[in-house]
Amino acid sequence: MRTSRRGRGEGSIVKRADGRWMGRVDLGWQEGKRRTKSVYGRTRRAAADAVRDALRALQDGTLRTDERQTVGQFLATWLQDVARARVRPRTLSGYESVVEQHILPELGRFRVSKLNGQDLQMWLAKLEAGGVSASRRRYAKVVLRTALNTALRWRLISSNAATLVDSPRVSRREIRPLTPEEAKRLLSASSGHPLEAFVVVALGCGLRIGESLGLQWGDVDLEAGRLHVGEQCRGSAGTAPHDESSWPSGNG
Template sequence: MSKRRGHGEGSIHQRSDGRWCALVDLGIINGTRKRKYLYGDTRKEVAEKLKVALRDQQLGLMTVHENQTVTQFLTAWLEQSVKPTNKPSTHQSYRDIIKRHVEPAIGHIVLSKLTPQHIQALLTTLKAKQLSPRTVQYARAILHHALDQALKWGYVARNVVALVEAPRVERHTVEPLTEAQATALLQAVAGHRLEALYRIALGLGLRRGEVLALRWVDLDLKARTLRVAAGKTASSTRTLPLPATLVDALRAHEQQQAHERAEQGASWKEHGLVFPSEVGTPISGRNLLRHFKSVLTKLGLPATIRFHDLRHSCATFLIAQGVHPRVVMEILGHSQISVTMNTYGHVLPETQQDAVQKLDALLRRQPDDPAASS
């Protein structure tokens, strides 16, 4: 394969390790000649990067890219790449993790000088702050995604995050509420302005973000359906049937909200939400958790119970009632039935044992047994 550069491509050559490299002369900066190296697996890939680099150089942007810090890059990435192509909640989530955990540790480092050691130090720091393994893993995933884009834009020669092993996340042991605990919880919130929220979470297994994002346009109380439009993934978007008890709870909630809206008057901020704050604005997830924990304390229930365990309780109750796992999968909005089976497989043995016992009773029946013809 020829190593000579093509017309108009600039300085491109193939290295001894087989990778291709392009060189851009940035000129004299602060008395020193600066050069930028671009790398790729193919000549075409490097030629494309060089084309972008030469364009940026003509626009006077190359020096900025050469000296931009991790913070500067991530700020641009969030606005130019994440915000236009993702949900507002995703953009906000990425931004919060970056501002709170990534930038304080490595934001000052020049992007092109970022190393695997920097990433490892970041993860170690986050672990030392006693953040959950899932949060540490999430921060790494966001940074990995960002540096993939930096690689495509030609700002870095490699994605250093890919060279650092992801932290292990231990699977959380599912500890659903017992029937007695679930009953006590519903009794404790009876008459509270968020009673219907707890009934929806426990009765349909909605995630915290899904239930807080519910809008009245997502409900059809006449047809008794609820549409989850703000799902975690594409498979999370689903339409669920509403049992009579939830329809009654939502009708009562609708009347209570109308009363609150009238009392607030001009102070009410309408967002169309089913479960807004007392002035119509969205309820933050933290405020909901604060109320949930206060209910647990009042009932003397373990503080380790999470709001997400209401979702687990819904699934466990359904399976215990003999509902097929695929139906449970569709209600919960899982992407694959394997997710449902892996999460709630511990409930199946009891259900299977009950089913086998019923089948055994059927097979034991004699032809003259009255039950056999019923």
């Protein structure tokens, strides 16, 4: 490398063997070590401009200084220190499940600061090729986008790559309610069956299956003739919620 005389405020600028110019910005001491950040340009002037931009960003606190952290390392921190304090245990379990199953295997070793839209588009395509459902892929992308919003606020990244890719389209199944005649036949068929009460309540109140299964005796007020519908019976912990209203908003 050939060192070039530097101008005021340019930092250290050298010409590399590949013809590019490289500038270094002193970040000071971090974790007991002297840290620097390298920036590049095709010409000496371009490298000098990049150094000055980096110095300004360092002064106003917008310079990304830790570019070695991987997606896996960041998500571990986000789940433990951010998500755990903001969401319910069941929701956190869903986050952990989708991170472990669908995000880390493909993206875990990527550096957070280097993640781009193309990386995420290829990741979603691989999930699809692996048979992962559209709703699960969409949920994985939402969780990653929410986590990267935190990285953006922490200034680990300058933009959220998850906002640059399209979300998988989830087809909506048409809901066809039972006709009055079908409802009568169902009531007749369930008469005397252990699930008769379940069928009667579900049909009579127009409840969803999950709402019916989630009912407890505390939800029943026989004197007032009222039934309180609150919690739904969901799948095992770690499964993704199917209702998008329960997904993270992306502001995490």
